[in-house]
Amino acid sequence: MKKIWRVNTREKIFKIEDVPNRWERLGGRALLSSILVDEVDAHCNPLGHKNKLIFAPGLLVGYNLSSCDRISIGGKSPLTGGVKESNAGGRTGLQIVRLGIKALIIEEKPLDESWTVLHVSKEGVRFESGEELAGLGVYETSKKLIEIYGEKVAIAMIGPAGEMELSAAGIQNLDKDKAPSRIAARGGMGAVMGSKGIKAIIIDGSEGEKPKVADGQGLKEARKAYTKALLGHPQTQVYKDYGTAALTMMVDTFGALPTRNFSSGTFEGAENLSGEKMRENLLDRGGDCDPSHPCMVGCAIQSSNIYVTLDKGITVSPLEYETIGLMGSNLGIADMDFIAKLNYEVNDLGMDSIEVGAALGVAADAGILKFGDGERVLELLDEIRAGSPLGRILGNGAAITGKVLGVERVPVAKGQAFSAYDPRAIKGTGITYATSPQGADHTCGLTIRANVDHRDPKGQKELSLDKQLSMAGFDSLGACIFAGFGYGVDENVIPSLLNAIYGWEEEVGVLKKMGQESLTFERKFNKLAGFTKADDRLPEWVTREQLPPFNSVFDVSESDLDSVFEWEDK
Numbered sequence: 001m002k003k004i005w006r007v008n009t010r011e012k013i014f015k016i017e018d019v020p021n022r023w024e025r026l027g028g029r030a031l032l033s034s035i036l037v038d039e040v041d042a043h044c045n046p047l048g049h050k051n052k053l054i055f056a057p058g059l060l061v062g063y064n065l066s067s068c069d070r071i072s073i074g075g076k077s078p079l080t081g082g083v084k085e086s087n088a089g090g091r092t093g094l095q096i097v098r099l100g101i102k103a104l105i106i107e108e109k110p111l112d113e114s115w116t117v118l119h120v121s122k123e124g125v126r127f128e129s130g131e132e133l134a135g136l137g138v139y140e141t142s143k144k145l146i147e148i149y150g151e152k153v154a155i156a157m158i159g160p161a162g163e164m165e166l167s168a169a170g171i172q173n174l175d176k177d178k179a180p181s182r183i184a185a186r187g188g189m190g191a192v193m194g195s196k197g198i199k200a201i202i203i204d205g206s207e208g209e210k211p212k213v214a215d216g217q218g219l220k221e222a223r224k225a226y227t228k229a230l231l232g233h234p235q236t237q238v239y240k241d242y243g244t245a246a247l248t249m250m251v252d253t254f255g256a257l258p259t260r261n262f263s264s265g266t267f268e269g270a271e272n273l274s275g276e277k278m279r280e281n282l283l284d285r286g287g288d289c290d291p292s293h294p295c296m297v298g299c300a301i302q303s304s305n306i307y308v309t310l311d312k313g314i315t316v317s318p319l320e321y322e323t324i325g326l327m328g329s330n331l332g333i334a335d336m337d338f339i340a341k342l343n344y345e346v347n348d349l350g351m352d353s354i355e356v357g358a359a360l361g362v363a364a365d366a367g368i369l370k371f372g373d374g375e376r377v378l379e380l381l382d383e384i385r386a387g388s389p390l391g392r393i394l395g396n397g398a399a400i401t402g403k404v405l406g407v408e409r410v411p412v413a414k415g416q417a418f419s420a421y422d423p424r425a426i427k428g429t430g431i432t433y434a435t436s437p438q439g440a441d442h443t444c445g446l447t448i449r450a451n452v453d454h455r456d457p458k459g460q461k462e463l464s465l466d467k468q469l470s471m472a473g474f475d476s477l478g479a480c481i482f483a484g485f486g487y488g489v490d491e492n493v494i495p496s497l498l499n500a501i502y503g504w505e506e507e508v509g510v511l512k513k514m515g516q517e518s519l520t521f522e523r524k525f526n527k528l529a530g531f532t533k534a535d536d537r538l539p540e541w542v543t544r545e546q547l548p549p550f551n552s553v554f555d556v557s558e559s560d561l562d563s564v565f566e567w568e569d570k
Contacts, residue, residue, distance in 0.1 A: 002102035002211070007118065007125055009196045010049070010108035014125035019102050025504070028058030028072040029085045029475035030514055031103055033521035036076065036083055039105075042528035046078035046188070047165055047195040048109065055096060055104040055156070055201075058478015062097035062211045063501055065223060066230060066300040067480035069094045071173070073156075077187040079167040079355070079397055080414045080439045082526040086189050087443075087475055089295035090173035090182030091154035091203075096120075098208030110197040115163075117145070121204040130199035135160060137348035137385075138172045141200060142180040149202050151178060157200035159350025162190030164387050166395035168355035169194065172347070175304075176297045181317045185352035186441055187416065188397075211501075218500030226493045230300055230486030239303035239482060240292045242275030244321035247420075247448070249274050251325070254454060255550045256425035258330040260371045261361035262411045262418070264548045265425050269334025273324050278336060282307065288315060301482050309337040316344045322442070325420025326357025331364065332371030342374070345381045351395065356384075358398035358417035366405035409541050414439035414531075421446070423538060424547040424554045426454045431464035431556055435536045435564045437522035443481065445471050455552045461560040468564075469515035476514045487511070516567065523565065533562050 004017040026034055032054045044050035053075045060068040071093035077084035096104060099122060110116070115130035133141050138159040145155055154174055161169035169190030173182040213219050230236055238246055248270055251257045255265035271277060282289040282305065290306040295318070304318040319340050327346070328339045346353045360377060363369060368390070369376040383391030393404050398417040402410030411418040416439030423430025428447030433440035445468035448454070452463065474481060477494070487493050495506040526535075542554040 002100050005101050005104050005120070005125070007104070007106045008108050009106060009110050009116070009198065012127045023102070026517070027061075027476050028056050028070070028478050029087070029472055030518035030521065031476070032056040032072050032074045032085050033083055033518055033525065035103065035105065036074070037521050037525050037528075040076055042076070042525055043530070044076060046076045046081070047191060051076045051192060051195070053106040053189065053192050053196060055092070056102075057093040057097050058476055060497060060501070061093045061478040063213070063219065063223075063497075064298060065497070066227060066298055066486070067296065067483040068478055069296045070475075070478045070480060071096065071184070072475060072478070073171055073184040073189050074187070075189060075192050076529070077439075078165070078191050079188040080416050082414060082439070082529050082531055083437050083522045084187030084189065085438065085475060086170065086184035086186045088171070088173045088182040088184040089480065090175045092156050092173045093478055094297065095154035095203040095205035095208075097211055098205030099203070100208065100211075106196055106198065109195060114197065115199040116197050118198055118201045119149070119204070120201060122207040133199045134163065138180045138350050139348050142172075142174065142178070145200055145202065146178060149204065152206055154203040154205070155180070155200055156203070157350070158190045158193050158198075159348060160385055161349045161351045161395055162194040163199070164392065164395065165191040165194045166351070166384070166392065167191055167400070168351050168359065168395050168397045170350060170352050172350055175295050175317070179317050181347065182295055183347070183350075183352070185354065187438070190350050213501055214503030215500040218496065222493060222496035222500050225490060226486045226497065227300065229490055229493065230483070233485035236301050236482070236485050239301055242279055243291065243303050243305045243318065245273070245275035245278045245319070245324055247275070247321045248324060251421060251448065254425055254448070255547065255552070256422040256454070258325050258361075258411070258418070258420050258422055260332050261330060261365045261409055262422055263409070265422050266549055267329035267334070270329065272334045273328050273336055273339070278305070278307070278319065281336065285310065293317060301480070301485070303482060307340050309340050314341050314344045316340045316347065319343055322420050323353040323357070326354050326417075327360070327377075330357050330361045330420070331377060333374050333377075335374065338374045342377060342381070345378065349381065349385060351384070354419055355397045355417045356394065358411055359394045359401040362398050362401045362407050362410055363394060363405060365407050365409060368405070409545070410539060412440060413538055414535055416440045421448060422547055424542055424552045425550065427457055427554060427556055428452070428454065428460040428463040428467070430538060430542075430554050431460055431561065431564065432468055434538045434561055435464070436468060437519065437526050443471060444468055446481075455550060457556045457560070460556060461564055465564050468519065469512045472515035472518040473511035476518055519565065520568070523568070536561050
């Protein structure tokens with residue numbers, strides 16, 4: 001029977017509780033948002049003692065399903081001031097489930113400024129000193145912790161950005177190969193962890209148990225159907241070969257690739273940043289390079305990668321499309337090896353490359369750097385590491401950077417940076433940016449794969465809602481977005497899995513039902529925090545500044561934006 005584990009960072013104690021009935025059928029994102037509504041003062045300071053940092057594995061985590069071991073990490077966001085769920089692959093979710101933990105809830109703030117390492121195991125929670133890790137980057141931190149605690153543990157950790165409580169700080173998690181590469185990046189959860197005085201969390205599930213299953217044979221059959229569909233889907237091979245960088249040329253063709261602070265939708269160096277170019281580089285270089293790498297144990301898609309620069313100086317895993325877009329074309333940089341170096345530095349700082357890339361693009365418009373000047377970008381990342389005034393401005397994200405530097409073209413919604421899809425050319429995703437309780441976030445409802453005219457505002461509201469519901473459902477399951485390749489073929493797969501595992505009697509449509517539950521909790525929290533329909537908007541400049549080459553603007557009506565979540569009015 002799974003339990004709730006609570007950690008009080010002020011009193012240095014922990015306790016184990018039964019799961020309340022209202023949380024029994026919730027997991028991942030839905031569970032996290034429900035806990036926030038139930039327990040967190042929506043008006044609280046996100047970096048104060050009333051906020052909570054919540055780790056919630058999805059409902060399918062731990063059951064040997066490809067791409068379904070993700071962890072939801074969240075709380076009130078210091079970046080948006082509202083709800084935030086940020087999720088990651090790697091080991092963390094699986095190890096938490098093996099300890100029988102439904103949710104790990106970290107509360108309060110310590111009385112002193114010392115750093116702590118939490119050790120979570122079958123024996124309970126130990127508070128250990130993390131002082132020797134203070135100031136270290138993520139790579140050195142993980143190396144030292146693995147030396148102490150062994151190679152089989154999961155580790156969730158922050159870098160210098162989280163220690164400084166910068167709003168672009170995320171929480172890094174070990175992947176299956178011990179690399180601290182799986183970041184819960186968005187919304188500033190690294191800052192929240194830093195505010196709790198926690199440098200790292202060790203999760204040792206080695207003496208734990210596999211979660212119990214109600215119907216083993218039923219699970220076996222449902223797993224087989226899911227795996228067959230996943231492996232048979234044509235997009236599975238595409239992402240295995242090219243990773244998420246497969247999107248680069250597609251988005252560029254649509255005129256939606258962020259270029260020089262979202263001033264254009266196409267980039268002259270796009271081919272150098274493509275999935276095809278990445279695969280060519282990795283296959284030519286051999287050695288430690290790997291174009292098809294799983295971020296979680298048993299993942300069949302293997303859409304991640306291990307990228308080694310030509311000079312063998314930098315190894316980064318993974319180099320993703322979002323980083324390529326925001327720290328490549330968005331900054332006028334067309335050298336994939338150099339982007340990998342930037343990615344490494346951002347990872348070591350423990351930061352969201354989307355938010356940092358957007359902030360740097362805004363800074364370029366303000367004259368702090370020139371587009372295309374990669375060396376200056378490295379200097380500015382050093383400013384963040386040093387905690388200088390300029391570094392702290394950039395490290396607090398694009399919205400703060402724009403406000404301080406006096407730039408109008410600031411690509412944010414609810415204070416969070418746009419992902420690598422310009423909303424003027426992919427309008428369904430623009431609606432998601434505007435209306436998602438999470439702020440601008442492609443993982444909350446990306447519409448680019450839909451067979452529609454993406455520049456036509458008609459029908460985009462319904463498309464965005466459909467994707468928002470699906471993604472909230474996947475996040476509640478602990479499933480990667482690409483797991484949808486397997487679930488989408490047979491609508492019976494998800495209810496069959498849930499019924500076999502838990503003994504429930506769910507029916508077709510359960511994914512959307514879970515998505516609606518999650519979004520209802522999230523919107524309730526934001527309303528309690530003071531959000532209104534006026535917050536479900538994109539910045540004014542995207543409604544009037546034409547985006548080359550198709551000269552489109554974001555012209556979705558306010559009535560469409562206000563009516564996305566129609567069930568709330570029924």
